[in-house]
Amino acid sequence: MNTSHLNFNQLDLNLLRIFEAIYQYRQLSKAADKLALTPSAVSHALRRLRTFFDDPLFTRHGRVLVPTATCESLAPDLLASISSLRNLLSGAHTFEPGQSQQSFRISMPEALENNLLPAIAEASFRSAPHIKLESVAIDRTRLADRLSNRELDLAIDVALPLSEPVCHQPIFSDSFCVLGHNLPDTLDADFYLKSRHVAVSTRAKGLVVEDIGLLKQGMQRDVRVRCQNYHSAAALAQKNHFLLTAPTRLASILEQNFDLQVRPMPVKISAIQLHLYWHQQLEKDPATCWLREIVTNLYKDALQNREIRVKNNESDYSK
Known part of the structure; x- marks a missing residue:
């Protein structure tokens, strides 16, 4: 042309x-x-x-x-x-949540959508009942492009090596725990490493975050099944007596829906941290600012509590 x-x-x-x-x-x-x-x-x-x-x-x-x-x-x-x-x-008007019919597109890991999306939707619809929310999964390597091209309003993901014009802030940090069927009251490292495991990742290949943490300590577990979301993994853990390693907050929800017990991690693995991402172009956009506030307030207390319990134990899982 x-x-x-x-x-x-x-x-x-x-x-x-x-x-x-x-x-x-x-x-x-x-x-x-x-x-x-x-x-x-x-x-x-x-x-x-x-x-x-x-x-x-x-x-x-x-x-x-x-x-x-x-x-x-x-x-x-x-x-x-x-x-x-x-x-x-x-700048000539303000965003009115109660009247808005705007659509928002948020990217989030498929593995965590069951936990993240319902909470965000409930909090958003409380003050903006007519808006629309769309959750999508994207390739992390294209996140900056998707935000720049306005294909996304916000993104939630693990800590990634991104810089301006992509803006981000931590919204939630959580430790890992173990779920399983008919577990003993106490798990030790030997039991954990010798058991069969189900792992969760939306990537087609590469180690999941727990295995990266184990590998750094010279440890390896027996992963028999790898799936894309925690609900599938919980069903597999219940039926096949696999161990499932999951964020503690999510595990408390899975425990209510499956015949599984939750136990503390017998091996020290750094906490997983989620960040909220947006493009600098939308830094002052009233609608996007409103949605960012909804998401950050939703997880503010959980993040502060986690930072009190686990100091200097945050992990960068951008690899």
């Missing part, structure tokens, strides 16, 4: 909002829902964008629209400009 021929005066700025929605959702129907337009109107707008930029911008692969190379090169600056304009105009 030769950008020298582009004439800004010929561009309908409303088309940029449609470009943003298509880039974010990768489907015309979802973009139309986001903008409260008909799919045919969005399709017509895409044709106008293609004519203006003299590029297809998106090519169809099955049901998904995949950005072209030109689209990918345009997107960061275009989306940043749209966000800057939105933030500028947001």
Whole structure:
């Protein structure tokens, strides 16, 4: 695409909002829902964008629209400009939770969604009953890009080596414990390491965080099954007498839903810490600030209590 021929005066700025929605959702129907337009109107707008930029911008692969190379090169600056304009105009009004029908997209580990999402939804709907929440799982290596491109409003994940323009703060820290069926009253390291285990990770390969901690101490356990979420792991632990190592707060919930007992970890492993991530473009956005406050307040007491009990024992699981 030769950008020298582009004439800004010929561009309908409303088309940029449609470009943003298509880039974010990768489907015309979802973009139309986001903008409260008909799919045919969005399709017509895409044709106008293609004519203006003299590029297809998106090519169809099955049901998904995949950005072209030109689209990918345009997107960061275009989306940043749209966000800057939105933030500028947001200074003229405040976010009203009780009236808002805004949609928020939050990324979180699938393994922890059962624990995180219901609590966030309950706290959010209490003051903003008409908003919409969408939880998604993404590749951690693309987190900064997804936040920059406005495909995400917030992300919750373990500590990651990210810097500005991605902002973050710790929201929760928790120690590990052990769950199992018909466990003895006390577990020792020998029993733990010789038992069969079920592990949880959303990654396709690589050690899970507990095994990284064990390996640092020259220890290794017998992992028989690896799955993607803790509820599946708890069901496996109950049926097959596996041990499940899980964050303590989550374990208290699993214990209520499965025939499992919770015991302290017999081996010292550093606590797991979750961070809240957002893009600098949304630092002063009223709606995003409101949602950040909801999430941070939800876990503030738990984080403070954990920091009192476990000083200097925080772990960086960014590897």
